[in-house]
Amino acid sequence: MKKQGIALWQKIFFLLLPLTVLAVFLATQAALRINFRETISGEIERSRWEHSFFCTGVQNKLSYEKSASGNPFLGKEGIGRALVQMTSEQTANSAQGLAVYQNKSCIAFSNTPFELRSGPLLEDLEKKPLDSQECRVVLRNEKNLYYTVSASLLPIENESYELFTVREITSVYQNQARAVRTVEVFLFFFTLIAALFFYFALQLLLSPLRHVNSGIQEIAGGNYSLRLSPKGSAEFRSLSRNINRMARSVEENIEQVQNLADSRKRFIDNLAHEMKTPLTSILGFADLLRVKRSVSEKQRREFAGAIVEEAKRLQSLSGKLMELIFAESAKPDCREIPLEELFREISLSVSPLLARRGVRLLVNCPGGSLWADRELLKSCLYNLIDNAAKASKEGEEIELSCSFLSDYVLFSVSDWGMGMDEKTVRRATEPFYMADKSRSRKNGGAGLGLSLCARIAELHGGSLRIKSKLHEGTTVFLSLPKDRPSREESESISSGRKEASNEEAS
Amino acid sequence: MPSIFIVEDDENIAKMIEATLSMVGYDCEKCPDGKEAVQRILEGRFDLILLDVMLPGLDGFEILSKIKMKGVPVIFLTALQDVGDKVKGLRSGAEDYIVKPFETVELLARIEVVLRRTGKNRKKLSYLDIEIDLEKHLVTKGGHAVALTPKEFDVLVFFMQNLDIAVTRERLLAAVWGYEFEGESRTVDIHVQQVRRKLGLKGRLVTIPKLGYRLESL
Numbered sequence: 212m213k214k215q216g217i218a219l220w221q222k223i224f225f226l227l228l229p230l231t232v233l234a235v236f237l238a239t240q241a242a243l244r245i246n247f248r249e250t251i252s253g254e255i256e257r258s259r260w261e262h263s264f265f266c267t268g269v270q271n272k273l274s275y276e277k278s279a280s281g282n283p284f285l286g287k288e289g290i291g292r293a294l295v296q297m298t299s300e301q302t303a304n305s306a307q308g309l310a311v312y313q314n315k316s317c318i319a320f321s322n323t324p325f326e327l328r329s330g331p332l333l334e335d336l337e338k339k340p341l342d343s344q345e346c347r348v349v350l351r352n353e354k355n356l357y358y359t360v361s362a363s364l365l366p367i368e369n370e371s372y373e374l375f376t377v378r379e380i381t382s383v384y385q386n387q388a389r390a391v392r393t394v395e396v397f398l399f400f401f402t403l404i405a406a407l408f409f410y411f412a413l414q415l416l417l418s419p420l421r422h423v424n425s426g427i428q429e430i431a432g433g434n435y436s437l438r439l440s441p442k443g444s445a446e447f448r449s450l451s452r453n454i455n456r457m458a459r460s461v462e463e464n465i466e467q468v469q470n471l472a473d474s475r476k477r478f479i480d481n482l483a484h485e486m487k488t489p490l491t492s493i494l495g496f497a498d499l500l501r502v503k504r505s506v507s508e509k510q511r512r513e514f515a516g517a518i519v520e521e522a523k524r525l526q527s528l529s530g531k532l533m534e535l536i537f538a539e540s541a542k543p544d545c546r547e548i549p550l551e552e553l554f555r556e557i558s559l560s561v562s563p564l565l566a567r568r569g570v571r572l573l574v575n576c577p578g579g580s581l582w583a584d585r586e587l588l589k590s591c592l593y594n595l596i597d598n599a600a601k602a603s604k605e606g607e608e609i610e611l612s613c614s615f616l617s618d619y620v621l622f623s624v625s626d627w628g629m630g631m632d633e634k635t636v637r638r639a640t641e642p643f644y645m646a647d648k649s650r651s652r653k654n655g656g657a658g659l660g661l662s663l664c665a666r667i668a669e670l671h672g673g674s675l676r677i678k679s680k681l682h683e684g685t686t687v688f689l690s691l692p693k694d695r696p697s698r699e700e701s702e703s704i705s706s707g708r709k710e711a712s713n714e715e716a717s
Numbered sequence: 718m719p720s721i722f723i724v725e726d727d728e729n730i731a732k733m734i735e736a737t738l739s740m741v742g743y744d745c746e747k748c749p750d751g752k753e754a755v756q757r758i759l760e761g762r763f764d765l766i767l768l769d770v771m772l773p774g775l776d777g778f779e780i781l782s783k784i785k786m787k788g789v790p791v792i793f794l795t796a797l798q799d800v801g802d803k804v805k806g807l808r809s810g811a812e813d814y815i816v817k818p819f820e821t822v823e824l825l826a827r828i829e830v831v832l833r834r835t836g837k838n839r840k841k842l843s844y845l846d847i848e849i850d851l852e853k854h855l856v857t858k859g860g861h862a863v864a865l866t867p868k869e870f871d872v873l874v875f876f877m878q879n880l881d882i883a884v885t886r887e888r889l890l891a892a893v894w895g896y897e898f899e900g901e902s903r904t905v906d907i908h909v910q911q912v913r914r915k916l917g918l919k920g921r922l923v924t925i926p927k928l929g930y931r932l933e934s935l
Contacts, residue, residue: 484771487796488727491818495733498821502883503740504933510736517729 219420220413227409232402239394247387254380255348255359262346262361262376265301265309269374272297273367290367295319308377313370325353327375332360341373350380357381419443423450430454435462481643485528485657489521524657531659534590535642538666543584545671550579550613557589557611561596569605572596575612581620583671583691591667594660595624595687602628602685619673619690627684636677640665664689719764719837720744721828724754724780725794726772730817734767737821738828741879751775758784764837765828768811770795781809790835792827822879822888829878842877844932847916849874858916865915868893872908876922876932885929 276293277283285293295318298309302322310320310327317328328336332349341347346363357380365372419442426439438455441448496514500506506514554576565572592611599609603626610625631639635646643658661675664687668675673691721738725731726749735745746761748754751774758766758780766784768791770777781791793814812831815824833851842849846859856863856870865873871893876884886902894904909930913922922932 484796487817488730491796492727492729492733494818495730495737495821499733499736499740501928502821502931504881504883504931513732514736517732521729 220417223413224406224409228402228406231405231409232398235401236398239398243387243390243394246390247383250383250387251350251380254378254383255350258348258359258361258376258378259346261307261378262348262363262374265307265376266346266363266365266374268301269294269297269311269365270367272300284368286368287370290370291318294372306379310375310377311365312373312375318372323375323377324356324358324379325377327360327362327377328373330360332362332375336362355381357384416444419447419451423447423454426451427454430458430461435465478642481658482532485643486525489524489528492521493518493525528657528659531657531663535659535663535666538587538663538670541584541587541670543587543670545582545584547580547582548585548588550576550581553585553589554611554613557592557596560589561593561600564597565600565609568600568603570600570603571606571608573608573610575610577613577615579615581691581693584667587667587670588691591664591689592622592624594664595689598660598687599624599626599628599685602626602630604628615693616690618693620693622689622691623686624689625684625686630681630683630685631677631679632681636679639677640675718742718744718839719832720746720762722754722758722761722763722766722789723747724751724766724772724777725749725769727769730769730794734824737824740821740882741825743828749773751780755780755783758787758789763789764835765789765832766791767828768793778809781811785810790831790837792831820888822882822884823891825879825882826888826892842874844877844880844934845921847877849877856916863915865912869908869912869915872905873912873916876912876930880932881934883925883928883931889929 273285273290273293276289277285280289282289294311298311298319298321301307302309306322308321308323308327310323311318312328315328320327330351330353332347332351335347335349341362341364343364343366346361348359348361351358351360359378359380361376361378363374365374422442423439426437429437435458437458439451441451496518500511500514554574558572558574561572596609596611603609607627611622612625613620613622615621631646638644639646640661641658642662644662645658661677665675668689668691671691673689676688676690677685678688679685721743723731723734723738723745725734725747728749731747731749735747738745746757746763748757751772753774754768754772755775766789768777768780770793772780775783777793777795784791790812791810793811794817795814796817812834813827815827840851842851848857849855851874854870856865856873872889875889875892886905889905889909890902893908909922913919918932922930925931
């Protein structure tokens, strides 16, 4: 992850942080602005209110003057004097500035920081003259100080006067500037805290990803038995579970391949051993005959006899191997075989073998027929009878019988010879397994007969079962399915055979 | 003569080895079973053991580990050509190993090498009036010393160790010059002729057509 540029947490971090900071910035700015606008409009209202207070004050003062002098008309000069006096009185105790104009000229003013009838207010008045009830307020900036300037008409004795008041509101702007600075500082610290928060939150949230990642690395490194513990949020838990599932199937496959390779190696090792043992004798004895200066007649017979014996062993091994290879690769060619015919043929082919050993074969044939590959089935039964004959002593009997069960045809080959112990029965169908090597070899056995029979049974979708007791005899049961296998079935059998052969690799 | 113990479960191979070894005069005993072999090795006095690796009961490696303290040199007989097995065999204390199938003379040569290394072989060889002192590297004929080059000496020794056995040029080349020697078999012929001439072995050290040479006893 680190090698591939920007990490996920960094992406999320750099996406989320500016967004958050921007949102907070905009919100505070909006709040500040609204607050400022409200403050300003409050100030304007206050100016307006104070302005009207002045207006009323002026009117009251004039009335008072009139009643004091007893003259209902003060006249232009009298009004002017009263106004000048009033302005100075009114502004004596306040921060307000006040000015009265008539016909654009100033009659009286007090406490004004600048010419009031000027600037933006004047422009505004020229655009739209005041009407009698109106009080107009504008904001004005003069030398970095902020003011509200209010104006209204003041009718006195049929004359129109203009009353201006001014009020400084710089403190409002200063407060606003302070608030902006405070918000900036707040935003700075907020950014820092948010960055820290996001960093740790992301590390915490994404830590299951690292856990999963390191797990995958270990699995990829060959530790297929590793399982991840589901941690973190639902996505990571399901990810862990799926990775576990993947690792399990990889492990199972590896195990299968390993088993296959192991049994292949075992087979090759055994084959090498079985081939080299007779070869060693053949080569050794032949070499002795070649290099020895004088060979006695007894020795010559002994050496040559051993050579022939061992060569026969090799011949039998190669024959059995060919059969096994054929059984591995051939698809059983199933046809309907009448049992009587089959048994007759088998009896005929085993008769020389039985005659040589002085063993008698009892055949128990119920009649009927079955579906099977004729040659493979004959080879299987021949091997079983051959084994039984080898286990029997001269004069003993072997029985070949067959019975029809509900789904299966059950062949059995029984002898009352030496029998086998449990361990031998278990391993009997392993290729090259021989209970008694020296005896098997004397009989020309290579340890392949029963594994060939088991393979033939498997090919037909049947099975081979051995029942034996030491010194009491052995019965081998060969069960084959009774019905003609349908097309799909025979295909599934052949594919099943492939799997089975993978498992046993024999 | 040195006595050799053969542990081999295949009857014919054991018989063949026995016939080969007794041809040059070694005393032999055979045993087909691992457990019995351990017993007999511990009780007996053998100069060399030929040990099959694949045995019923105990395998060759197990036998070797059980009889190590006896200090008898062991040569493994194996059908496995795996280098891994070779290393395992030699590391567990075997002197050598020989892969089945093997030639008669090769087996004898390996045995000779191991016996020489462990000092249990014959110190002196004699044939007619020729005597060889292997320790002193000395050849005498009728009491008089005969001057031989080192290779001629080795050739003579090899023939006397394999008396009455036909030796191929390749085998002689391998035994005297080593397996890596890529000389011609003419080199062998020249040395054999020299040995024959210097020791007056005409009619005794005979050429066998299409095979090699043989030093024949009377």
